[in-house]
Amino acid sequence: KRMAQASYIGQYVQELLRKSNETIVLVGGDFNDYPWSDTLSALKGEETLFDVGELIGPEERYTYIFDGNAFQFDTILVSTQFPLEGIRAQILHINTLLDRTLQFSDHDPVLVDLSIP
Numbered sequence: 845k846r847m848a849q850a851s852y853i854g855q856y857v858q859e860l861l862r863k864s865n866e867t868i869v870l871v872g873g874d875f876n877d878y879p880w881s882d883t884l885s886a887l888k889g890e891e892t893l894f895d896v897g898e899l900i901g902p903e904e905r906y907t908y909i910f911d912g913n914a915f916q917f918d919t920i921l922v923s924t925q926f927p928l929e930g931i932r933a934q935i936l937h938i939n940t941l942l943d944r945t946l947q948f949s950d951h952d953p954v955l956v957d958l959s960i961p
Contacts, residue, residue, distance in 0.1 A: 872921065893921035897919060904934070907952045916935075930959035930961060931957070
């Protein structure tokens with residue numbers, strides 16, 4: 845199901861961008877999958893969406909910790925024609941580093957600031 849959903853959304857985004865190269869598309873959420881997975885690849889398409897997590901240093905690029913292993917499951921994707929210099933991204937580690945009894949959520953939020961041209 846996940847792959848079918850990602851493919852459908854990816855094709856929808858491609859159609860939006862094909863209609864207008866000025867369209868800015870942002871797709872975000874808890875995809876509960878790894879950035880390198882086939883599912884996220886299908887969603888991003890070839891040269892369609894860019895994972896803003898790639899702008900964050902690898903040591904900070906996690907939103908969830910399970911059994912001591914850190915993963916990025918929460919992702920924000922932006923259409924690739926958006927200028928990279930207009931994107932600032934960070935992951936706010938306000939949950940994962942806390943004891944579970946003190947967490948608001950088991951995931952950390954991803955924050956993106958877009959300077960729209």
